[in-house]
Amino acid sequence: MRLDTTDRQLINLYQRELPVCERPYEEMSRQLGIAEEEVIERLQSLQDSQVLSRVGPVFEHSRAGASLLAAVAVPEEQLDLVAARVNRAPGVNHNYAREHIYNLWFVMTAPDEDTLDDRLDELEHQLRLPMLRLPMVEGYHIDLGFDIDWEALP
Amino acid sequence: MPETAAGGPVSAWALLRLRRQLELGLPLTPRPYLTLAEMTGLSEQEVMSAIRQWQSQGLIKRLGLVVRHRTLGYTANAMVVWDIPDEQVQSLGQRLARAPFVTLCYQRPRQRPDWPYNLFCMIHGVDRQRVLDQLTTLIADHGLEQIPHDVLFSTKAYRQRGGRYVSGD
Numbered sequence: 001m002r003l004d005t006t007d008r009q010l011i012n013l014y015q016r017e018l019p020v021c022e023r024p025y026e027e028m029s030r031q032l033g034i035a036e037e038e039v040i041e042r043l044q045s046l047q048d049s050q051v052l053s054r055v056g057p058v059f060e061h062s063r064a065g066a067s068l069l070a071a072v073a074v075p076e077e078q079l080d081l082v083a084a085r086v087n088r089a090p091g092v093n094h095n096y097a098r099e100h101i102y103n104l105w106f107v108m109t110a111p112d113e114d115t116l117d118d119r120l121d122e123l124e125h126q127l128r129l130p131m132l133r134l135p136m137v138e139g140y141h142i143d144l145g146f147d148i149d150w151e152a153l154p
Numbered sequence: 155m156p157e158t159a160a161g162g163p164v165s166a167w168a169l170l171r172l173r174r175q176l177e178l179g180l181p182l183t184p185r186p187y188l189t190l191a192e193m194t195g196l197s198e199q200e201v202m203s204a205i206r207q208w209q210s211q212g213l214i215k216r217l218g219l220v221v222r223h224r225t226l227g228y229t230a231n232a233m234v235v236w237d238i239p240d241e242q243v244q245s246l247g248q249r250l251a252r253a254p255f256v257t258l259c260y261q262r263p264r265q266r267p268d269w270p271y272n273l274f275c276m277i278h279g280v281d282r283q284r285v286l287d288q289l290t291t292l293i294a295d296h297g298l299e300q301i302p303h304d305v306l307f308s309t310k311a312y313r314q315r316g317g318r319y320v321s322g323d
């Protein structure tokens with residue numbers, strides 16, 4: 001999706017350090033030289049068109065609760081069906097098909113480790129498919145707020 | 155524990171309600187922190203000071219626009235996985251994390267025999283061939299020719315949203 005210059009600037013400036021003050025969108029609007037109302041409208045429209053998943057905080061996963069990357073090996077023709085089942089399990093926030101024997105990869109979150117284990121046990125039992133459980137040992141770089149390379153985009 | 159302006163403790167339940175709301179995103183109202191205050195039974199000042207405190211404690215990693223890269227055109231997203239000798243995984247992980255096109259990098263346990271890999275790097279790209287070229291560069295720059303690896307491009311996103319640790323579904 002092609003964005004105009006103002007939307008690009010909005011993203012360039014505010015993937016992090018969104019102001020914490022009474023009128024944050026007003027402060028952003030002064031930086032961008034547009035009206036506060038327009039900032040809000042643009043953010044709403046970027047959310048509606050799925051360019052933004054949200055405006056908000058990204059929590060540090062290890063402090064916010066429990067989370068784990070899991071993968072299942074699914075017969076190719078059942079992939080959509082199994083993906084929908086995984087999405088119905090509580091706490092699933094990422095779910096992708098990938099090119100591998102383990103072809104469905106998802107992240108599950110929970111308030112604590114015990115709840116997470118129970119949820120995964122339940123899902124594994126339902127799916128009856130081999131499941132990899134890959135908790136994070138150490139993160140060396142875990143922040144997807146990288147600068148967008150607008151020139152490279154289609 | 156965040157405190158009220160008067161110095162008294164803020165109710166733990168109210169803070170949990172605030173985290174739950176925040177996981178869903180900041181309201182797009184002229185005074186979003188006031189809107190959150192009304193939803194959670196806190197004052198606007200209490201909401202802002204709780205958020206600032208969570209930022210300084212590291213519970214909140216960043217606050218801002220959360221982009222869906224796939225919508226923008228980052229459709230070639232590779233998860234590159236490596237089987238690195240245990241004694242090298244930490245130092246290599248730190249080095250690979252600094253490569254400009256590596257967007258995520260972390261260590262996870264092997265699950266032998268099915269899964270021999272212990273280090274994960276993500277490369278978010280626009281074009282599959284360019285991502286593979288970047289991987290070739292990464293291997294050459296860090297002398298990884300002998301390290302077994304695999305590349306898992308994503309083919310479909312079934313869900314992509316923020317973690318809901320306390321808010322549930």
